[in-house]
Amino acid sequence: MSSAGAEAGGIPTGSEDPAMPPVPDDIRAAARTAPEHWFGTVDPAWSGEGEPPLWAVIGQWRSDADGEIVEWQRNDEYRPSPGMLGWPEPTDDVDAAMQLAATGYGPVEGVAMAVVTAELAVLTAPGGGAVSACTPDGDPVVPVFTAPAHLERAGALAHRVLPVSEAFALVPEGQDLYLNPTGPVALRLSADDLSRAVDVLEAAAEGKEEQY
Known part of the structure; x- marks a missing residue:
């Protein structure tokens, strides 16, 4: 699951990954409507109201002038949730x-x-x-x-x-x-x-x- 949100700048603590992971469909669709923007992807376990904290943001994608995703920047402050770590569903x-x-x-x-x-x-x-x-x-x-x-x-x-x-x-x-x-x-x-x-x-x- 991802959460698309257009931002004018990147996550300052992030770093560019050499290999860009697959682009989620909702991020790709959002990029077409907002060229030259960053789109954050939030851990699906985050359920709070308002803007998610930086530690819940997996990373962000950048769209170019044509609305195509051209860059992925991971967030070094991201804390993976149990599901993202691959832990089994809780027993109780x-x-x-x-x-x-x-x-x-x-x-x-x-x-x-x-x-x-x-x-x-x-x-x-x-x-x-x-x-x-x-x-x-x-x-x-x-x-x-x-x-x-x-x-x-x-x-x-x-x-x-x-x-x-x-x-x-x-x-x-x-x-x-x-x-x-x-x-x-x-x-x-x-x-x-x-x-x-x-x-x-x-x-x-x-x-x-x-x-x-």
């Missing part, structure tokens, strides 16, 4: 929030907000406790999974599916939950993160009640 609300947060298309706080009402699969040790592992940085964490697809990639291992509050009860002191380590993006979640999310949701609910 938590996975979706994680993907958006990791790419800058959503707030990091949105992950904890989504986890509040989620159930998580926790790998269990022989004694019934949670299995701990290490992040790539060597920090001890408890891996948890938000959907069967993520759990299955971890292998056929004993596990329990629990509400997030019960999952945290199994976490050893000083460790965090480690969400979806088998997915396209993994994220640590602390008890403090969850507590702040609960406070925000409760405050929002109280505000709605006061309106009635």
Whole structure:
């Protein structure tokens, strides 16, 4: 998907690519009506109102005096969305929030907000406790999974599916939950993160009640 918009100048931080990618049909059509212009292409994940931020602009095309596209300039500040990175469709609300947060298309706080009402699969040790592992940085964490697809990639291992509050009860002191380590993006979640999310949701609910 592309978004055509005529501009008088190029993206100042961009750089010309030696090989021009295929020109979208809507960009080519817009160029015919506006010679000597630049036309920005926006990441399809951007859904905000008004002019998109520079980081959501993939790049731009330039039309010549005859209305033909003759140049492509990529935007060095562009942040690809999960879809543009080729990541799989999110399995659930938590996975979706994680993907958006990791790419800058959503707030990091949105992950904890989504986890509040989620159930998580926790790998269990022989004694019934949670299995701990290490992040790539060597920090001890408890891996948890938000959907069967993520759990299955971890292998056929004993596990329990629990509400997030019960999952945290199994976490050893000083460790965090480690969400979806088998997915396209993994994220640590602390008890403090969850507590702040609960406070925000409760405050929002109280505000709605006061309106009635």
